[in-house]
Amino acid sequence: MMNRSPKISIVIPAYNAAVYIGETLASVFAQTLEEYEVIVINDGSPDTEAFERVLDPYGDRIRYFKQENRGASAARNTGLRAARGEFIAFLDADDLWLPNYLEEQIRFIREHDVDLICADAVVFSDSTVDDRSYMETLMTGTAPTGKVTFIGLLSAEQSLITSGVVARRKSIFEVGLFDEDLRNAQDFDLWVRLARHGARMAYQRRVLLRYRSHDDSLSGSAVNMHRRELRVYDKIEQSYNLTPAERTEVIPAIRKRRALLEFELGKLYLAQGDFVGARECFHKACNQRKSWKAEVALLFSRIAPRLMQTIYLRRLRTAYAK
Numbered sequence: 264m265m266n267r268s269p270k271i272s273i274v275i276p277a278y279n280a281a282v283y284i285g286e287t288l289a290s291v292f293a294q295t296l297e298e299y300e301v302i303v304i305n306d307g308s309p310d311t312e313a314f315e316r317v318l319d320p321y322g323d324r325i326r327y328f329k330q331e332n333r334g335a336s337a338a339r340n341t342g343l344r345a346a347r348g349e350f351i352a353f354l355d356a357d358d359l360w361l362p363n364y365l366e367e368q369i370r371f372i373r374e375h376d377v378d379l380i381c382a383d384a385v386v387f388s389d390s391t392v393d394d395r396s397y398m399e400t401l402m403t404g405t406a407p408t409g410k411v412t413f414i415g416l417l418s419a420e421q422s423l424i425t426s427g428v429v430a431r432r433k434s435i436f437e438v439g440l441f442d443e444d445l446r447n448a449q450d451f452d453l454w455v456r457l458a459r460h461g462a463r464m465a466y467q468r469r470v471l472l473r474y475r476s477h478d479d480s481l482s483g484s485a486v487n488m489h490r491r492e493l494r495v496y497d498k499i500e501q502s503y504n505l506t507p508a509e510r511t512e513v514i515p516a517i518r519k520r521r522a523l524l525e526f527e528l529g530k531l532y533l534a535q536g537d538f539v540g541a542r543e544c545f546h547k548a549c550n551q552r553k554s555w556k557a558e559v560a561l562l563f564s565r566i567a568p569r570l571m572q573t574i575y576l577r578r579l580r581t582a583y584a585k
Contacts, residue, residue: 270298271365272346272432273354276338278306280356281313283475288321290359296366299352301325302342307332336441336449343432343440351432353450358384358426359473368429371467378462379430379454381411381423384474397424397474398466411464416455417499418516419523425450427472434462442498447491455499489528496521522552529560533575538568 273291277284284303291301303325308314311329318327328341343351350372352365364382371380384397415421438456441449458464496517499505505513529544545561548554563571 269300269348271296271300271350271352271369271429272342272348273299273301273352274339274342274346275301275303275354275356276306276335276342277303277314277356278308278332278335278338279310280308281310281317283357284314285317287354287356287359288318288325290361290364291354292321292324293362294360294365295363296369299365300346300348302345303327303356304338304341305329306334306338333443334446334449336443336445339449340440340443343435346432349432350429351435352429353425355426355475357475359475360426361471361473364471365429367469367471368467371465372429372431375465376463377410377465378434379411379428379457379464380467381464382427382467382469382471384424384427384472385470386474386476388476396470397427398468409465411454411458411466413455413458414512414516416451416458417496417513417520419520423450423454424472424474426474427467430457430462434460438462445491445494448495451492452495452498455495459503489524489531493521493524518551522548522554522557525551526554526557526560529557529564530575533564533568533572534579536572538564538572541568 275284275287280287288301291299301321301324303318305311305314305328307330318325326345328345330338330341339353350369352368354360368380368382371377383399386397411421411423416423434457435453438453438460440453442452443449445452454464499513500517525544525548529541529548532538532540532544542561542564545557545564548557549561560571
């Protein structure tokens with residue numbers, strides 16, 4: 264039966280997740296802490312019939328909402344507005360929690376008096392085993408310790424795994440929920456707003472979940488992800504009323520991150536054979552921040568783009584083969 268007075272509301276947005284949702288829900292219902300409700304939001308998924316067949320055995324153990332496709336931001340906001348718990352635990356429909364996930368996260372929040380906590384994860388895909396820790400190997404800079412900060416997030420020296428986040432519901436509503444105009448990077452946008460608002464945010468260095476990585480590093484979705492992260496930086500510069508002191512720290516951090524994102528976008532366009540797009544991105548990267556790599560990439564994208572594409576794709580194939 265559904266918990267009528269839950270401590271935690273688990274919010275699971277879903278789109279094309281019928282193949283994963285059963286295993287994800289099994290990881291939820293295996294939790295050692297049981298004071299929770301499960302809210303599943305079907306965001307206009309084309310696999311709804313198969314998805315609902317998987318949900319059917321759970322009956323009244325979940326609260327199920329169905330809406331037209333409006334993106335993960337809108338789906339999560341639907342769940343947030345329906346939530347009754349003091350805490351929100353976000354979980355993507357293809358990720359998995361270890362059995363002690365909720366218990367350890369709530370214990371950490373209570374003991375350290377924070378508003379948001381993010382756990383570490385092992386990263387896996389259908390073709391790889393669980394052998395990488397997200398915080399140790401996939402984040403920029405050194406492994407994270409202590410609190411999460413506004414500048415740390417802006418610079419990408421810190422990042423949060425949405426499926427590893429548990430936060431106070433009150434804090435999320437104070438900053439206005441997810442931005443539904445952002446179809447991607449909306450979680451990054453929310454974490455940045457929470458940090459600047461003064462929310463106390465910290466890392467839980469224990470590995471408590473399995474984070475599924477999809478092999479789409481050269482796809483259009485990867486391009487869109489970078490483009491939408493750049494939109495968040497546009498939003499920060501244009502709509503945040505930054506103080507002069509903040510600007511001296513924030514603007515250089517944004518320029519550095521913009522340069523890296525434009526450089527990575529240039530490589531994606533190069534791999535896809537869009538040499539004009541690649542040159543434009545490498546040029547923007549050079550304008551944001553001086554870098555010999557960006558300057559060399561810009562030069563060769565002008566004089567020998569096909570050769571550059573061949574070399575880059577060969578390096579990618581070698582990296583994937585390891």
